[in-house]
Amino acid sequence: MRRLFAILALLGAVSIGAPAWAEDKPAVATETPTAVAAPAATPASEPAATTAASAAPAAAAATPAPVANKGDNAWIMTSAALVILMSIPGLALFYGGLVRTKNMLSVLMQVFVTFSLISVLWVIYGYSVAFTEGSGFFGVLDKIFLKGITVDSVAATFSKGVVVSELAYVIFQGAFAAITCGLIVGAFAERAKFAAILVFMVIWFTLSYLPMAHMVWYWAGPDAYLDAATGEAATKTAGFLFQKGALDFAGGTVVHINAAVAGLVGAIVIGKRIGYGRESMAPHSLTFTMIGASLLWFGWFGFNAGSALEASGGAALAMVNTWVATACAAMSWMLAEWMIKGKPSMLGAASGAVAGLVAITPAAGFVGVVGAIVIGLLAGVVCLWGVNGLKRLLGADDSLDVFGVHGVGGMLGAILTGVFAAPSLGGTGVYDYVLNKVGDYDMTAQVISQLWGVGTVIVWSGVVSLVVFKLVDMVIGLRVPEEEEREGLDITSHGESAYHY
Numbered sequence: 488m489r490r491l492f493a494i495l496a497l498l499g500a501v502s503i504g505a506p507a508w509a510e511d512k513p514a515v516a517t518e519t520p521t522a523v524a525a526p527a528a529t530p531a532s533e534p535a536a537t538t539a540a541s542a543a544p545a546a547a548a549a550t551p552a553p554v555a556n557k558g559d560n561a562w563i564m565t566s567a568a569l570v571i572l573m574s575i576p577g578l579a580l581f582y583g584g585l586v587r588t589k590n591m592l593s594v595l596m597q598v599f600v601t602f603s604l605i606s607v608l609w610v611i612y613g614y615s616v617a618f619t620e621g622s623g624f625f626g627v628l629d630k631i632f633l634k635g636i637t638v639d640s641v642a643a644t645f646s647k648g649v650v651v652s653e654l655a656y657v658i659f660q661g662a663f664a665a666i667t668c669g670l671i672v673g674a675f676a677e678r679a680k681f682a683a684i685l686v687f688m689v690i691w692f693t694l695s696y697l698p699m700a701h702m703v704w705y706w707a708g709p710d711a712y713l714d715a716a717t718g719e720a721a722t723k724t725a726g727f728l729f730q731k732g733a734l735d736f737a738g739g740t741v742v743h744i745n746a747a748v749a750g751l752v753g754a755i756v757i758g759k760r761i762g763y764g765r766e767s768m769a770p771h772s773l774t775f776t777m778i779g780a781s782l783l784w785f786g787w788f789g790f791n792a793g794s795a796l797e798a799s800g801g802a803a804l805a806m807v808n809t810w811v812a813t814a815c816a817a818m819s820w821m822l823a824e825w826m827i828k829g830k831p832s833m834l835g836a837a838s839g840a841v842a843g844l845v846a847i848t849p850a851a852g853f854v855g856v857v858g859a860i861v862i863g864l865l866a867g868v869v870c871l872w873g874v875n876g877l878k879r880l881l882g883a884d885d886s887l888d889v890f891g892v893h894g895v896g897g898m899l900g901a902i903l904t905g906v907f908a909a910p911s912l913g914g915t916g917v918y919d920y921v922l923n924k925v926g927d928y929d930m931t932a933q934v935i936s937q938l939w940g941v942g943t944v945i946v947w948s949g950v951v952s953l954v955v956f957k958l959v960d961m962v963i964g965l966r967v968p969e970e971e972e973r974e975g976l977d978i979t980s981h982g983e984s985a986y987h988y
Contacts, residue, residue: 555652558798563655566793570662573786574602581779582673584772585887589975590677591985597672602665609661617700623727624698643708644796667742673887674750675757681980683965695951699741702726712920733940737794739849739901740944747894752952757965759884773833780837787844791851805851808859815863816843820871842870845896850904855913870896905934
């Protein structure tokens with residue numbers, strides 16, 4: 488009982504206290520920005536919640552505030568529901584089918600409760616830290632418990648004068664945060680303490696997910712880019728990687744690489760499963776894995792196409808790219824495996840589909856269909872190497888190949904976004920909100936910006952994850968005892984079984 492109280496106390500202290508220092512950030516300036524040089528083409532990253540009144544100068548105060556379009560609102564809320572479907576039951580079933588029978592329920596529990604925990608933390612302080620103006624790395628606590636957000640509050644989209652209801656934006660982004668944390672559990676499935684996982688998630692969410700979301704996706708919104716002076720001033724208030732020009736349409740860095748690095752660190756720190764490399768650890772139900780992969784594919788349309796934030800042609804482009812890249816990756820993984828092993832496998836096709844979904848995520852709204860096809864075909868083959876050759880090189884027991892698929896696929900997609908976003912290759916280019924047109928595209932500069940994003944998330948998530956895992960291990964321990972691991976976590980951790988014979 489004392490241990491339970493200690494765990495609850497640690498959870499409460501971290502969830503409320505960890506971001507409190509952000510309140511020390513200086514307040515947002517209210518004076519008119521001074522004149523500065525015109526900015527380069529501004530990347531169309533995901534916007535932060537902002538009202539039209541705060542984005543416009545005082546001279547335009549009399550202009551009526553834009554009203555959210557009901558169609559756009561409906562699309563964002565539908566997309567949020569699709570992302571939730573990706574997590575529960577999609578990710579849970581995909582992961583659950585890949586573990587042994589004795590651990591099926593434990594994985595379902597870890598994903599389900601992680602989703603619930605992060606959803607609560609997102610409303611309490613997560614949204615505020617990620618999507619308010621502060622430093623280049625963290626927002627502030629102005630919107631703690633969604634303070635000040637009403638049914639009339641609006642959030643910016645990618646189009647000037649077009650907004651969506653901020654509450655719809657809150658749940659859409661919250662679903663992203665929840666599934667990101669859920670992805671991590673697959674790397675150390677079948678051997679971690681349930682309490683340790685929950686404590687880790689609270690701290691990692693606070694110190695890794697939230698700053699990465701802020702760095703990549705926070706900006707003042709397109710209405711702030713009225714001229715060279717206001718545009719330059721607005722860019723300076725954006726997240727660190729947004730200012731670097733990194734493009735991430737729907738979460739290649741924020742979600743996939745971020746989670747994959749955390750999972751790999753966890754797999755190394757916790758250690759290999761008992762019997763790894765000597766005993767059979769084959770998936771107990773590829774039927775569930777196929778169902779889970781199919782739900783992921785279905786829900787991913789909300790994940791990627793929803794990130795357009797409007798029911799528009801841009802959303803349709805992201806949807807088509809998500810559809811075709813995933814299909815290409817499923818085929819390329821299956822065919823490559825068929826050539827190597829002599830038989831095509833259901834596991835290979837499903838894994839290839841997920842690899843394609845991951846790789847197209849950062850590029851979905853920026854590349855053309857040909858770019859999506861190339862990214863998908865490469866993702867299937869490269870991620871197949873990631874879960875075989877690279878995994879052997881790393882020597883870690885990444886149980887469900889989180890790093891091999893989400894890490895490798897996320898890096899591939901993020902870097903290739905810089906290539907195939909080029910208008911000359913069918914991409915959309917990068918929109919310049921000062922000039923109100925697509926700017927001149929410099930592929931080399933954009934790839935360098937993409938590398939900034941990839942490198943930053945690897946270092947940030949790696950360092951945070953290592954420190955947090957070590958801290959949790961010292962306080963409550965990360966791994967279950969050997970006898971409990973051998974018996975299975977369903978019974979020893981939860982007192983239940985997924986199946987009764």
